[in-house]
Amino acid sequence: MGAHWTGILIVVVLLVLLFGGRGKISGLMGDLAKGVTEFRKGLRDTGDDEKSTTSQSTAALNDGASEDARPAREDERTGG
Template sequence: MGGLSIWHWLVVLLIVLVLFGRGRVADIMGDFGKGIKSFKQGMGDDEEEAKAKAAKIHSLEGPHHDAKPAGEAAKDPHPGAEHRN
C-alpha cells in the first residue's frame, strides 16, 4: 500500500502524456535543461568573479607581504647579518 509499482508509474506517465501531449512534455523538459545549463553557467561566473577579486587583492598587497612584522624584526639577534661578507 505504501509503494508504487512500475504499473502505477506507467499509468501516471500515460495520463500526463494524454493531458499535455508529447510536444508539451518535450518543451517542459527542454526548458528544464536550459535552466540547469543557465544555473551551471551562473556558478562558473561566480567562481571567475571570486578569482578576479583574489587576484586584485593580491596585486594590491604588493611586495611588502613577504616582509617580517615589526615585532619579529626586533627579535632578530643579528640585524644586518645579510649584509656581512
Template sequence: MGSFSIWHWLLVAVVIILLFGAKKVPSAMGDLAKGIKAFKRGLNDDSDAPAAAAPAPAPTPVTQAQTAAPTQPAAQPSAADPKAS
C-alpha cells in the first residue's frame, strides 16, 4: 500500500488526460512550473532584501548624564511578618 507502481501512475495520467483534455494538460503544467519558479525567485529576493535594506546604523557617541542615586522603595510587610496582622 506504500508505493505506487508504474501502472498506477499511467492510469492516473490517462484519467487526467480524459478529464481535462490533451491540450489543457501541457498548459497547466507550464503554468505550474512558472508559479514554482516565481515562488523560488520570491524566496531568494526576500532573503537578500533584509541584508541590503537595513544597513548598520552609525555608532553614536555616548554622553554621561548626571543621574540621581536610585532610591530603595519602602519595605512592604510580608505575609510571614507577625507585626502586619
C-alpha cells in the first residue's frame, strides 16, 4: 500500500514551512495571533454598538408608551 497523495502534500507543505526560510512559522503564528486579536476586538466593538442601539430603542419605546398612557388616564378621570 503506497502513500496517499494528501499525505505527501501535507509532508511537502510542512517541509517548505520548516526549511523555507528563517522565521516563517513564527511569522505565520504572529500574523494569526494579530488576526484573532482584531477579530475579537471587532466582536467586542459590534457588541457595544448593539447594546447602545438597543438601549436607545428601548428608551424611545418607553417614551412613546408613557405618552400613550397619559391620554387614557385623562379620559378615565373625565369619564369620557
